[in-house]
Amino acid sequence: MAERIASQLGEKVLVVERRNHIGGNCYDERDDNGILVHRYGPHILHTDSEEVFEYLSAFTGWREYQHRVLGSIDGTRVPLPFNLDSLRMLFPPSLAERLEEKMIEEYGFGSRVPIMELMGCGDPDIEFLADYVYRKVFLNYTMKQWGLEPGDIDPGVTARVPIVLSRDDRYFNDRYQALPVDGYTAMIGRMLDHPCIKLMLNTSHDEVLELRDGRIHFMGSEFRGKLIFTGKIDELFGYRYGELPYRSLDLRFESLDMEWFQEAATVNYPNDYDFTRITEFKHLHPADSRRTTLLREYPCRHVEGENEPFYPVFTDETRAKYEGYLELAREFEDLILVGRLAEYRYYDMDDIVLRALRVFEEMID
Ligand code: UDP
Incomplete structure (x- = not known):
């Protein structure tokens, strides 16, 4: 957002960042081994959007990279998402062949089927396989990751890792997959390297901002520009309706x-x-x-002040709570919410780049 506003409108932008570095959760740096590490967990850029890829390409060269993941299942390492090779590696040949034929007949070679869809399909052979993959790949991972069973989280979450009816062993099948050649921090540094952009690190929003009576105040004075908030929306409004988990x-x-x-x-x-x-x-x-x-x-x-909020836990209840916060946000005409925390959505990197581009367009309309 800062890059667009500065480069396209020539307006001044102040980026206020709580951490001591730029780049948010994409932040990477070289460690003592000289290896580029992603400090907030692995970030692999993958997208079908030419617009996103072209946009980012203005700020970085790319290292072509196809992400591959193995799952350790009963001591055997098989491709994930679970594909036809995973099936052959874990089942006796004749059974694997029969299941493969059945699956291809039902869904078509190359299709990508969410586990929760396979579970209740009605065919006993397919349900046998679905139950196996559910128990061996999804159930315990999801219990660890979310503290909930797959059936109790949004189906979109497990659908991110479908069952793949081909031998494509890549984790993603998007058209563009790559890593910034010298990392995300360098890429984002170039985005921010503009005379109209100033950076204020080590500063929490509540040290400089106050929202009251429909007006935004910045360092004690009424602020008449746009405020683009990317932090936790519940925190912005003092947890008035309780915490979003x-x-x-x-x-x-x-x-x-x-x-x-x-x-x-x-x-x-x-x-x-x-x-x-x-x-x-x-x-x-x-x-x-x-x-x-x-x-x-x-x-x-996630406990505020102790660790980082990474994944929104959306259920009907938390969505309703989020809607309540959105209502509060609507009182502030110049407040724009963008990002995983502000919008309480499980955005991937490409999703949020596209969202930012769209929000910018709406902003100037
Ligand atoms: N998942 C799983 N087993 C796996 C991989 C993923 O159960 O081996 C489920 C789990 O619920 C996880 C979700 O699929 O949270 C999405 O996985 P993904 O790898 O996309 O998560 P991220 O990389 O965003 O943490």
């Missing part, structure tokens, strides 16, 4: 004195350990290092 992650990095630890960028452990997955960053960004850096993600509840 989030899941968080305890992100534990480990540096090892070995060239490589695992054969894929990410290995998921649905059923073992308290963490959900291990990412080895060298797979994302090659590094001339004889050491390697890993990240284990331990999901937990």
Whole structure:
């Protein structure tokens, strides 16, 4: 938003950032091993939107990269999303063949079917397979990640990782998949590198902003510009209707004195350990290092002040609560809400870039 406003309108923008760095959760930096690590968890840019990819390309070159994930299932590492090769690796050949034929007949080769759709399809063979994948891939991972069973979370969440009826072993199948060649921080740094943009780090919104009586106040004076708020909306309004729940992650990095630890960028452990997955960053960004850096993600509840709000936990109840906060926001004509926290949505990186581009267009209409 800052980049668009500065470069397209020539208006001044002040970016107020609570952390001591730019880039939000995309922030990456080189660690002691000289390896580029994603400090807030692995971020892989994938999109079908040419507009998003073109827009970002103005600020970075790309390293072509196709993300691959393995799932550790009863000691065997199989491709995730669960595909026809995963099936062959876990089932006896004749059974695997029969299930494969059945699935292809029913859904068509190459289709991507959400697990929750497979579960109640009515065909006993397919339901047998669905039940297996549900128990081995989704149930325990989702319990760890969300503290809830797959049936109790928004179906869109598990549908992000469908059952794939092909041998395509990539985690995403979008048209554009890449990583900024020198990282997200550098890319976002270039976006902000404009004479109209000023940056104020280490500053929480409540140190400089006050919202009262339909008016926005900035450092004690009434502010007449637009306020684009990307933080937690419940926090902005003093938790008036209670907290909007989030899941968080305890992100534990480990540096090892070995060239490589695992054969894929990410290995998921649905059923073992308290963490959900291990990412080895060298797979994302090659590094001339004889050491390697890993990240284990331990999901937990978000507690304000203690950890980061990463994933909105949307249920009918939390959506209703969010609507209440939106009502409060509507009292402020110049307040614009954008982002995972402000909109309480599970946006991917490409979703939020597109959303920002659209909001900017609406803003100037
Ligand atoms: N999921 C799962 N098992 C897996 C991978 C994903 O149950 O091995 C479910 C889980 O509920 C997770 C959701 O699918 O929260 C989305 O996974 P994704 O990898 O897209 O999550 P993210 O990378 O955004 O954390």
